[in-house]
Amino acid sequence: MRALLKRDLALAFRAGGGFGLGLAFFLIVTLLVPFSIGPEPGLLSAIAPGVLWLGALLACLLSLDRLLALDYEDGTLDLLATAPLPLEAALSVKALAHWLTTGLPLVLAAPLFGLLLNLAPSGYVWLVASLALGTPALSVIGTFGAALTVGIKRGGLLMSLLILPLYVPTLIFGAEAARRGAEGLAATTPLAMLAGITCACVALMPFASAAVLRMGLR
Template identity: 70%
Template structure:
């Protein structure tokens, strides 16, 4: 599993499989928002939690179609499926690789970009906590969507339509936790609900992803 993870990380860097792409998109969205809604500090503070989470979600979505695409195109996916490594483990490794190259950079960059949206100082710890806890769920759900559409022509649009509704609960709880943190309220409840989604996705979706891969590899 370690060798597969390192291989996916190298492919992400060499082939442009999302490494840096999501971060650049995240930066562009955050920079453009003040031009669209105006430079009013009060307005930016009000919308900052939602904008940061929406931008992070869309940035994570950009590279999902490449999770299995490269392996499908060169035949490596069929070889991996016949290896001793179970497909459930392959699915989990793919999700971890996607999170390292996309979710982790977004999490680390979000507090810096929060300054551009005049995010309230008390919200920064909650922003880091929600992104660190929620982005693994985005990667795991995205890996499941990528497995469903692997091998399809122009499957990226279909995958987005399948994945986006599954992203909504994580988005709602993440933005709500940051908003409550900015207002000095308790944000433990949405954070725990988000944790339940993440751990549930990591526990269940590798099996669903493996089943989808087996169907598409027949």
């Protein structure tokens, strides 16, 4: 598992599809919002939690189409399916590699991008906490979508249509926690719901991903 994680991390950085691509997209979304609605500080502060969460979600989605596609093309997935390591564990490692190269950099960069949207000072801790709890769920759900569309030509668009509805609960509770924190309200309830969603996804989604991938490889 450790060797597979190192391999996926090396491929992600070498291909430029993880760290740099997700951060660049997140920055572009953050910069374009003030141009589209105007530079009024109060309005930017009000919408900052939702915009930052939506930008992080779309940035995670951006690199999912290559999560399993390259391994499918070079035959690595066939080897993983027949390896002693359970396929569920292999897909969990791939989801972890995706989070480390895409989700974690977004979590660390979110406070800086919050400055561009005039996020309230009280909201930074809650924004980082909600993203740290929610982005692992995005990676795990994304792995399920990648497994579902592997081998399909131009499957990126289909994958986006399939998994975006699954992202909605994470987006709702993550943005709500950040919004409540920015307004000085109690945010423990949406954070608890977000943590529950992430735990459920981490526990169940690898089995669903492995099941659909085995059907796709037959």
